[in-house]
Amino acid sequence: MKKRRVVITGLGIIAPNAHGIENFEQALRNGISGIRYIPHLEELKFGCRVGGIPENLEHISEKYFTADALLAMNESMRYAGIAAVDAWKDAGFEVPEHDDDRVNWDAGAVVGTGIGGADTLGIIIPKVNDGKTRRLGSAIVEQTMSSSVSAKLSGIFALGNQVTTNSSACSTGTEAIILGYERIAAGKAERMLCGGAEGSSVYAWSGFDAMRVLNTDKNDTPEKASRPMSATAGGFIPGAGAGVLLLESLESAEKRGARIYAEILGGAVNSGGQRNGGSMSAPNSTGVQKCIRMALDDAGIQAQNVDAINGHLTATMADPLEVKNWAEAFRCTPENFPYINSTKSLIGHCLGAAGGVECVASALQIYKQFVHGSLNCEDLHEKILPYSRSIVQKTIDKPIKYLAKASFGFGDVNSCIVMKNFEF
């Protein structure tokens, strides 16, 4: 069966360095870092004491949701809700009144999270341990079920199609977008809100700090702490927020004259099976390369057509391997390697939200025809050095027809998506 064409008609973002599409574009273009010193991490004796947390969440939340709703919305749910409302409105739709009983059967949501409700678990555990289960209140389940970040959206937009949450560690957000794209392409939905959301809970971040995979060397200079592709990378910086895209069938978008940010040409998800060097926390390179090639095949384009890559690039020792995997999957040399950048250099690693946030950045770059600079890689890792002409350190305005974006996650899971500028 011929698949239907799918386009991006709305974008919503709440990131450590900006809330809202216009602000986010400016932050990307101007290299604005969202990494700040977090006193609470020092109080708790974390090795890493910096992070990327969206600012003014309380104030922003009050503009989006009623007091009643906010009583049962933890941090990740608020991020998901804010980004989804922004994406929905950005696409030209109105948020329905709560007492309007019409259900939108053609619209759904796939919004994922990695460790979504960890902040709420932090409230539950001491109370339960103290024998105070009856005093937990009514709003615990809806904030700790994995699907909390998508379930809330169903009520806000009266969604009647599939509403679900996927979870595949740091591959989550990109995977969510691919799942939504496939659903629309298969004719099972007209519109899907897709992306990822992640809170900033110390209970979620602590495990990474204990693993020694966070950078502890730049606590005094937060904006220099997230260093993808750098010789002095030293680990990732934890981040939080949400990025949500409104995907729509081309037919529906054209019928209503919607603005089109980009077309999603294809995508793929797979796992490396934790073999051949792959493990719970490391990728099987064969799996990564296969995923990238499958995405190109699904998109129906050749690797040499790709103008830019938005990498996973977290600032761990996996960065050189990732660049090598892109080159091998593309069967290209450093001389003909496309532009590549890392949005995490500006905002840290938003875990389950990373793919959502970075796909918003990717769609913006295609629509506005620029490649944002990667911060803190002036001292490129020696194994990345041969690719230096492709690594964008300062934002450039360039025609970008095709962009590939990938995310990889614990569990040896991979996702790759190919977007195309709709005007070319």
Place this chain on the structure above:
Amino acid sequence: MEEKQVKQKVLDILKPYVREPEDLANATDETDILNDLKVNSSRLVDIILAIEDEFDIEVSDDEADDVMTVGDVIKLITGKI
């Protein structure tokens, strides 16, 4: 504590759970918490917890089940303080 004071405290507790503020402003003893104030039924648990904290009382599940109106809440509280 006078019944008037109890009522004001109850209305303050109900405030974040009520969709339309004017419904609360016009509330009488006969106002039904779920139907008239349109409070989400699962939030009654939280309202009872807030009442227990505010008035330093304990409310059993059976007692909570009998609460329908603003007047029921006031009667329940004044019977315990």
